[in-house]
Amino acid sequence: MRLEVERLTLGYGRRTILAEASLEPLPGGAITALIGPNGAGKSTLLRGLAGLLPARGSVRLDGEEMAGQSLERRARSIAYMPQSLPQGVALTVMEALVGALKASPTAEGMPSARAAAERALALLERLGIAELALVGLDRLSGGQRQLAGLAQALVRRPRVLLLDEPTSALDLRHQLGVMRLVRELTLQHGLVTVLVVHDLALAARFADRVVMIGEGRVRAQGTPEETLTPAMLAEVYGVSARVERCSHGHLQVLADAPL
Ligand SMILES: Nc1ncnc2c1ncn2[C@@H]1O[C@H](COP(=O)(O)OP(=O)(O)OP(=O)(O)O)[C@@H](O)[C@H]1O
Ligand SMILES: [Mg+2]
Structure with a gap:
């Protein structure tokens, strides 16, 4: 790929x-x-x-x-998850996932209703939101909505x-x-x-x-090492920043002040 x-x-x-x-x-x-x-x-x-x-x-x-x-x-x-998910959708999380599968069959074709439901539930479990399966999208918190949106993108594999x-x-x-x-x-x-x-x-x-x-x-x-440099952060973001490794060796970007 x-x-x-x-x-x-x-x-x-x-x-x-x-x-x-x-x-x-x-x-x-x-x-x-x-x-x-x-x-x-x-x-x-x-x-x-x-x-x-x-x-x-x-x-x-x-x-x-x-x-x-x-x-x-x-x-x-291709699956695409937008920055803000549409409001006012009167579906449960599960209905949205199964709907996403039905609306756009993937390369593997259309799964059976049972397989679709099982796949959706397994994914919600992996995301730690299985208990939200039957909750309406409009009743979720902001973060829960985002997780449900991600599940909609992932469920189609x-x-x-x-x-x-x-x-x-x-x-x-x-x-x-x-x-x-x-x-x-x-x-x-x-x-x-x-x-x-x-x-x-x-x-x-x-x-x-x-x-x-x-x-x-x-x-x-x-x-990340090549692109996240103080010079590029100054030029593109307009901030003076330090790029340092933490005690675990991960890159950290510390923005000090707007330029
Ligand atoms: N639907 C739209 N119609 C007209 N102009 C738009 C539309 N969406 C975005 N723009 C304009 O395109 C430019 C880039 O917007 P874009 O949404 O791609 O920014 P972004 O990098 O994703 O920013 P952010 O970090 O704020 O999400 C902005 O000037 C914005 O005003
Ligand atoms: Mg954006």
Whole structure:
């Protein structure tokens, strides 16, 4: 599995947000973190990869051009979790998961009703929210909604997993739990995983690659060590920051002051 993005231009109406973005090939079995300031274009890029925006340029999955493909065709291999989940959905968590499976059958075809329910429940157990299976989405807390949204993306067993800030509403334990699960699934199934995250320590610890977006351009890409440098943080985020290793050897980003 391999996702290649070349000279991708995306925008809304006539306004271009991301111009000619090219990424080094994103390999299967690896997590790529999209980072960058508010309004930089991270969500726009993720939507573009999901095929939800008109685009110029090329997005190829295993050599196959996705640009002209129907959403239904793309949905067979790609799962996308938006930054904010739609409100006012009168479904239980379980109904939403089974619905997600029915709405977009994956490469393996449509599971039976029983298999779908079992798969959904097993996933909720892995996310530690099995007790919420029969609760309405509108009655969940912010973090619980986010976990349910993640379950909706994962339940279809995609080959490409696109997650827009999957941990932004989660407590410390759930942040680690989710990142660990995403890493396990990515490795186990060779997924191409791209996620947006503001927490640079999480990015450094769990991502194999980091793509830093600033003002609609790719400003840096590479390993966390290569991209998370004081110079880049100053240039792209406008902060003076230290990048240090903690006592466990993990990279830490300490932002000291806005520049
Ligand atoms: N639906 C939309 N219609 C028009 N413009 C949009 C739309 N969504 C985003 N934009 C604009 O595109 C630019 C990039 O937005 P985007 O959502 O990609 O930022 P982001 O990097 O995800 O930021 P954040 O960290 O705040 O989520 C912003 O200037 C924003 O105003
Ligand atoms: Mg965003």
